[in-house]
Amino acid sequence: MPVKTIRQALQEALVHEMRRDPRVVVIGEDVSGGAGTEGGRDAAGGVLGVTKGLIKEFGESRVIDTPITESAIMGAAAGAAVTGLRPVAELMFSDFLGVCFDQIFNQAAKFRYMFGGKARTPLVIRTMIGAGRSAAAQHSQSPYHIFTSVPGLKVVVPSNAYDAKGLLIQAIRDDDPVVFCEHKLMYDLRTEVPDEAYTIPFGEANVVRDGDDVTVVALARMVHYTMEAAEKLAAEGIECEVIDPRTTSPLDEDTILESVERTGRLVVVDEATPRCSMATDIAALVADKAFASLKAPVRRVTAPHTPVPFAPSLEKLYIPDAERIAAAVREVHGYAR
């Protein structure tokens, strides 16, 4: 089976769905990729390279470049969705959600409910998350927990190319607004990806690794650091069960709870800040519904409650790594009352 990057997998998903359904359109800043440059449109394939080739195949009525105005992108996309198109809108950096939050939070997320189920809002918002590039505090956050807290939004946080393609196709076919979070350091990660179109259902976690000692729930880039830690820990005789929820809304509670009922120990790894976060949410879920199974306190491995630092040395300390994850696992594994 061919091996592809996350970037290629996302591009393929867009092409599959744009060919399959003429209502699917792409809208965002420089999605044609190079308008106004010497090379012209498609010279760059979009700032992330994900929309490469789309303008050539589908034309400017379906690949829509916008001004640098997130509120206009999201407003236009939400309106288009509720009136019959299936837009895939790009919010380049999720850090910019502030300037378009009304369109997402109070409009797109509410249409179905406010119109008594008579309206559908098949909108996908692709957006970049994550620290690690010294892009500083305004371009490095991972605010998927903010989207997750809004009823009416679905939220996807893929960790590999196979999942990215299947989840993006699922997102485009879904009749509700979906925020699709892409980690900016993961576009070149490769795995086997079928050429065909396929869908991965929302709300089904991927059990990345089986283990009976400690359950570790990790999101996006943290899945890879967790696997690194799990391999080290296995050499020490500690077997981690690693769960990647893939979507934070809906969240596959059953897979997490069943695992904790077996292991009795939980570590949650989340690149986002800790307050009101996915790590906190999952810890609360387990404390609430699997308390009797717990043999040790739940540990959260997260960023500190501060902005993301610009200095590379500080940023490195800010992001959870395999060492911190392994230390947390050892702590809960060795815990005695």
Added chain:
Amino acid sequence: MSAPITAITMPKWGLTMTEGKVVQWLKQPGVSFAPGDELLEIETSKITNVVEADAAGTMMRIVAPEGTTLPIGALLAVIAAPETPAADIDAFVAQFVVAEPSDTATEDATPTAPREVQALGRMMRCLEMGSGDNVPVLLLHGFGGDLNTWMFNQPALCDGRRTLALELPGHGLSSKDVGAGDSVFFTDAIEAALGVLDVQRVHVVGHSMGGALAVSLAARRPERIVTLSLLAPAGLGTEISGNFIDAFVRASRRREAAEALQYLVHDPSLISRAMVEEFLRYKRLDGAGQALETVSRVWFPDGRQAVNLVAELRALTAPVQVIWGRDDRIIPAAQADAAPSTAQMHLLNGVGHLPHMEKAGEVNRLIRAMIG
């Protein structure tokens, strides 16, 4: 005359296996064994299974201790005659060279990528292994299966011959359009693929629905089918587990898929998480669910089998053997009674619907005896 010194090496089970872990040695140094005896247990990222002895011999030295993970082809142990001097064993181990997997070779058992056969307006994948002048072997998987179902068998069957594991339309990564989904459609597809693959006379091994298709193909082209090995074949009776068919077709989530797949085997531990994930990856493909629904409606409506090939089977003159697990929960082994009295019968204890995976060594020996 002393028996030659031979190696037990890390096998390659399936397309994606690159390494395996030695879980347990079941024969210790100094112990002699007969063909079919279990030598050791190997675990891959997908499956755990035992390696059985091909021939009689004596375990002389274990090179790979339990718990070690090694690449395919790596030396695991040495077999020789008991009187072989230790120095000869030392020299054999020292000189052992791991065979490099080749990208293009068809001369050895190394699976290369499956080729894409264009026939009947569709793409069918076909994994080809082995070469030589002996009559080739065609392997036909069952309903919902794919070419990986033969991972333990194909490498054992390709001495001096081509073996072809064909992936039927609607299955695996082959095109998903199954037309009418009936035995005529699939037999047409197989025949067209054999044409592209330039196969004239052939031994056919078919599992479940693939067994029924083997009979259908033989009835249509009796002059080309040399022998038939039918593993838990469909088409010999009306009974089938409707619960399994429903669960298999419906399953879209991990838990449902795991429950459905458990029906297939006597020992549920054979169904690993990776196998469940592989099955889900197939089912998530556009068109896969529709293909399974179409086929199940034609073949297995209302929890029974609608396709009956008993008359065709009884009219065949080619040698036939029927291999069935006594604990098959999908199609009862009692349906083997419908085969003609001239057919060889092999009912296996402690085996469910996947005899070629659950008792691979025994099934491989039976097939090798049949194809000569």
